[in-house]
Amino acid sequence: MTAHPNARPTARPDARLTARPHHRPRTADGTCDPAGRRPRHPRAACTGTPGHDPRALASRFAHQLVEVLTGARPSGQLMRHTSLDGYGQLASLVRMGALRRGGAADRPRLGPVHDRSPSPDAVEACVRVDLGRRHHMVAFRLEQRGPAGQWQCTAVEAR
Numbered sequence: 001m002t003a004h005p006n007a008r009p010t011a012r013p014d015a016r017l018t019a020r021p022h023h024r025p026r027t028a029d030g031t032c033d034p035a036g037r038r039p040r041h042p043r044a045a046c047t048g049t050p051g052h053d054p055r056a057l058a059s060r061f062a063h064q065l066v067e068v069l070t071g072a073r074p075s076g077q078l079m080r081h082t083s084l085d086g087y088g089q090l091a092s093l094v095r096m097g098a099l100r101r102g103g104a105a106d107r108p109r110l111g112p113v114h115d116r117s118p119s120p121d122a123v124e125a126c127v128r129v130d131l132g133r134r135h136h137m138v139a140f141r142l143e144q145r146g147p148a149g150q151w152q153c154t155a156v157e158a159r
Contacts, residue, residue: 057151058115058125058142065090065140066129069099069158070108082153083145089156098158099129099136106132123151 061081067073068090075094079087093099099108111128118124121144129136141155 054117054123054142054151055113055115058123059113061140061142061151061153062110062113062125062127062138065153065156066099066108066110066127066138069093069138070131071100072108078153081151082156083143086140086153086155090153093156093158099131099138121149 064073064078064081068075068078071094075087075091078090082090109130111130113125113127115123115125123142124139125142126137126139129138137159139155139157140153142151143154144150145152145154
């Protein structure tokens with residue numbers, strides 16, 4: 001018997017056995033454990049889940065905020081992560097050019113992010129930003145808001 005000229009070669013029969021099967025964490029009774037899965041939606045990672053580290057959140061947000069203030073990222077990308085007042089402050093800082101680059105080669109370098117939590121649902125943070133020979137400070141406040149407990153930036157300052 002000859003194969004059809006347009007037929008595609010089939011995979012080896014044992015190829016299915018070597019592939020890693022998709023498995024989900026199981027509970028003692030054998031059912032799937034939904035708590036063991038990672039969130040699929042990016043915003044789900046911003047909710048106040050147990051084990052959530054506000055320090056890591058402040059550090060990630062500081063990097064994104066500096067990218068917006070230096071013009072490397074459009075400010076609209078942070079719109080869902082800011083309150084109305086926070087976005088107004090951010091847009092004002094972008095218009096004023098609070099963190100203008102000295103030249104095309106000047107890349108912002110962030111120092112360590114210093115943060116503190118005045119309450120369990122708020123984080124205040126500041127970071128030093130070096131742009132060429134100039135040094136700037138950026139401060140912001142993150143608060144948990146809404147029924148899902150999503151973290152949002154409610155205030156931004158840059159000098």
